[in-house]
Amino acid sequence: MKDKLRVGILGATGTVGQRFIELLDNHPQFAVAAVAASDRSQGKTYAEACAWRLAGEMPEAVRSLIVEAPEPTLDCDVVFSSLPGDMARETESRFRAAGYKVISNSSAFRMDADVPLLIPEVNAEHLALIEGQTARHDGEGFIVTNPNCSTIMLALALAPLDKTFGIEAVAVTTMQAVSGAGYPGVASLDIMDNVVPFIAGEEEKMESETLKILGRLNDSRGGIEAADFAISAQCHRVAVLDGHLAAVRVKLKQRAALEDVRHAFDSFTALLPELPRELKLHSAPEKIIIVRDEPDRPQPRLDRDAGRGMSITIGRVQPDAVLDYRFVCLSHNTIRGAAGAAILNAELLAATGRLS
Amino acid sequence: MKDKLRVGILGATGTVGQRFIELLDNHPQFAVAAVAASDRSQGKTYAEACAWRLAGEMPEAVRSLIVEAPEPTLDCDVVFSSLPGDMARETESRFRAAGYKVISNSSAFRMDADVPLLIPEVNAEHLALIEGQTARHDGEGFIVTNPNCSTIMLALALAPLDKTFGIEAVAVTTMQAVSGAGYPGVASLDIMDNVVPFIAGEEEKMESETLKILGRLNDSRGGIEAADFAISAQCHRVAVLDGHLAAVRVKLKQRAALEDVRHAFDSFTALLPELPRELKLHSAPEKIIIVRDEPDRPQPRLDRDAGRGMSITIGRVQPDAVLDYRFVCLSHNTIRGAAGAAILNAELLAATGRLS
């Protein structure tokens, strides 16, 4: 554990918190040093406080950690937060004020003008916002967020199209897994033999976050100039455990042949340009976008673990009679869409010297 | 049973065949007089041949009927067909040639120029095609078809919009129930904890059938002039037993306020104009389109049986940033989407004197 950054987890017993613990087990750069959660758990060991719901056993290293209050007295270098939205704003704010680097999966600060809404392969240059943020808050602390689970997938899919052809309009219809709602989350009585065509706030998040992520860093005035294409999201909950699926239609600014669209996905490799080419973030997948040509892929159960849950999979790329192209994409919503996203963000922050 | 039309069912042991039997039990106008199915079942009683998979018991009246070959020797006045597509073309053709009136749920003849693709509330005037058809086939026999299970729902939802505002483009994304694939149909290993973004031929059917249904009867040259709006369908199979859901976006020709769109759905009552106003088809629902204003409806399990499975339910009607409006609609795929659709067609044929 020597030389590793000491990490604290806020919301450590929840669905995403458990994924943090699982993914950080044996991580080369980070070691879980503190866990924090709501009142009921505090004072117990993590093993006592947490009903582990992931397959496999709870990692040994965290079993005896004492669950603490989510207060900026945690003994750690960096904080990962998966607090519920209502608590997150105040708590993360206090951590930042106390000088902590907060890498957050919560929605509270995502749309703040000086907070990066970061996907390393898409908008690493937005990290520049941190300077303004620390300046404003008068300290070393800052908050970096990752997008909503559905948005990450969509933004990753759109990024190569936007870069190559420009985007004019996007219509996305999601079929989202129950793990996205946390635990206990979706009642079995609501979702078995059923689809629920509503997830509170999700359509709005997908629309606004996507435009910020694909927005341009505004050098003159600071902040992000949001992308300006039309975007429409319809979100549904389906009886799937893990893995969000999205049926996407997109209108491009430039004409593009089907093969060019497919190639844009398949060859997508963007990352912060100033970083050395050989930089390989630990959690980054071999391939960001896996394109499949079978007529019936991607499927949540078969494709969600691709690239250890950090790749997204795109299939059914076809011309579309209403917009220009359509395709189906899929990603693991609690890995690439949440805990893995935050950890990848932390790895980029570390690689660019922002966590030391 | 006296005075009732005597009905034969082709494909009587399948998923849709069983729905025919269920829905025709105690029907005021039709009585099941003959059942036909593939080789293995022939010669057995229906009770022996058919593994009844609907809730409730197999109706007494059909238990002792002997399953016959699907040949035009069946002793009946009218034939309902739910034969698989590959058999349907040849078999239904033989029945027509032998003078039978064939009301078919199969896809074989749906796109034929002289075959009505009928939804009574939408395009009853297309029945006029029958004249040309009987003329061409030199007899009294004819084929009338109902659309694909997903198409019916979409066409019913679009009809009031098209009539009131005109349609310029439609993008529909479906989440379809497993019963739509018949029995054994979708393997449990394929659909549990999963979504399959592919149903063979379904996207093409939704696109082409919708345009024919909403097309105009071409008085001068006969046939149907297909509607000419742009249409794009993305189809998915989800872990739902009954009830297809569709997320629809639509661009209208005329400007319409949200309230007008909602009202167009809610007040939709079209039927063949020349029919007496008081005509009430037995299987027609009290309300064709039920509009729900809760944020999380329609849902397959809660709404599929609305109007005894013959209403469609529409919810989440909202302005859309890419096209003009979006909404979610749902219908029972083996009732309104198949057996009930065919029976309603037969009722309209009877009411207009075409079955006597």
Place this chain on the structure above:
Amino acid sequence: MKDKLRVGILGATGTVGQRFIELLDNHPQFAVAAVAASDRSQGKTYAEACAWRLAGEMPEAVRSLIVEAPEPTLDCDVVFSSLPGDMARETESRFRAAGYKVISNSSAFRMDADVPLLIPEVNAEHLALIEGQTARHDGEGFIVTNPNCSTIMLALALAPLDKTFGIEAVAVTTMQAVSGAGYPGVASLDIMDNVVPFIAGEEEKMESETLKILGRLNDSRGGIEAADFAISAQCHRVAVLDGHLAAVRVKLKQRAALEDVRHAFDSFTALLPELPRELKLHSAPEKIIIVRDEPDRPQPRLDRDAGRGMSITIGRVQPDAVLDYRFVCLSHNTIRGAAGAAILNAELLAATGRLS
């Protein structure tokens, strides 16, 4: 509504409460006059307070009822209770003290010595306990309970065997539906693609309640002398919406041929002997036990609604190498196993003059 008994529902917005409302709609003897529930709902109309989760619409008659506190000021003749166990003991007790007749689906009083644990077809003579109960509590109020959802099914299946052959031992293994846990109840993350081999308190309830139900009214000293056979229950939650299934093995006191066992189930018709033979309780099914001979029945989805949810279905009756016989039984857990059970109890109370 004139001449009907005016009914109050405690816990009216819950899963079982909604079933009460549904089953009492258009009931010939009872009319819902008051609804009560926990704090959050009070003061709202039932339509506002209750997220209706049953298929079909909320009955019109209750929509505008104002949800009240579960206090013995409710304006009604009889009270149906489906309060959670922890609230039920105190609240139902207060209602009894205030002179109300309480027909309860809660577990709180089931094992009290002077409270009937009633299944009309099994132990109607246990109603005699009411006399002692009212005497002790000095008023007209009393509490009558129905058993746990799994126990009802088991006791109904064992009753004819016990009466005909005597029972020496019973081993039952259940597979129970998620609706048994109320709403939100079982988290989808816990039950999709899974079985949970534990339901808190359920095994104990099945064992102790069954012995009381099949016990003998002790004329000399009052109370029930519990049946004395060995009983063992293993309970599991499975991914089923409605319908508890139980695999049962039973050792009989007398030798019995397989055909005799089957006949005992099939011909079971017991009811309070002193009642006129022609008495037909409104909610009583045509047939109490439906015996099926297909190798693969009963199944929850196909058989739960038999007898409008009030019959139980038994299949796979076979000799057993360890005990004497084995079989599988099934019942609808929120109809025969909860709301329907309580209503049937109320009907028996009314028929025997105990509700006037």
Place this chain on the structure above:
Amino acid sequence: MKDKLRVGILGATGTVGQRFIELLDNHPQFAVAAVAASDRSQGKTYAEACAWRLAGEMPEAVRSLIVEAPEPTLDCDVVFSSLPGDMARETESRFRAAGYKVISNSSAFRMDADVPLLIPEVNAEHLALIEGQTARHDGEGFIVTNPNCSTIMLALALAPLDKTFGIEAVAVTTMQAVSGAGYPGVASLDIMDNVVPFIAGEEEKMESETLKILGRLNDSRGGIEAADFAISAQCHRVAVLDGHLAAVRVKLKQRAALEDVRHAFDSFTALLPELPRELKLHSAPEKIIIVRDEPDRPQPRLDRDAGRGMSITIGRVQPDAVLDYRFVCLSHNTIRGAAGAAILNAELLAATGRLS
């Protein structure tokens, strides 16, 4: 691949066949050299012929193998068979006659007197049957089988009890996963929101196979003397993808304290006594039986992959009022219950010099 035994897979494209391929990828002793399957697949590459349905990609090494007929001309040293029961008897027989060593997961030969029904940790001494078998069949070929997927789990759970206390009676009730039925196997229409209380032949297999496995090698006359305790199995299919669960009750010959029963499970480590202690079969799990003390374990989704799918998990060990003890056990039905079982058998055969 040098020095590895060259393996042929019969039934290579099926559910169990795919597990063979997956588990043999990078196996230290075996390399897949030939794949065989039914007519339709023959002549194609494995990649073309096989719709891979396991998570993750098809192993590279087998993609270009040409699927051959299951005839004893396959170029390999050892044959793994997962042929369907009806084909297996004749085909495996021909392979044996041709001198092949056949390690079979099929049911065809399991109950043959001279064929080991092998679980290495339970009855390794039954391998002695091979001598008689090869003698009778006049060659080097032999057949070794593994039990039915449910039986393996049960026999593993009973083995330590039988050895330590003796068994007098066993009553087992299973809840089995759909993957046990192969592909397409269980129709989604049959199992969603449902339980099916019947699996053809399964109860008989569990009863007869368990007695053979726990039987004693009959030195004087050859063959196995079956165990003589009473056994009763009730089998159910539930909506679970992988992982069979069994609720077991057992009557012991000797008295045993609860703690002793738990310890017998927990400390179970049997293997062929004459083998060197340090022998570690590659696929053998660290721990054969994992005992869990949480009240709600084992669960299929959480525990099926324990020990890479080769451990079984036992929980809810309790005294039982009808027999002596009860518990719930679980194993991965296509790994420990099928492909992994056969491979472990092959590893024991190799370790004891029977494959060279």
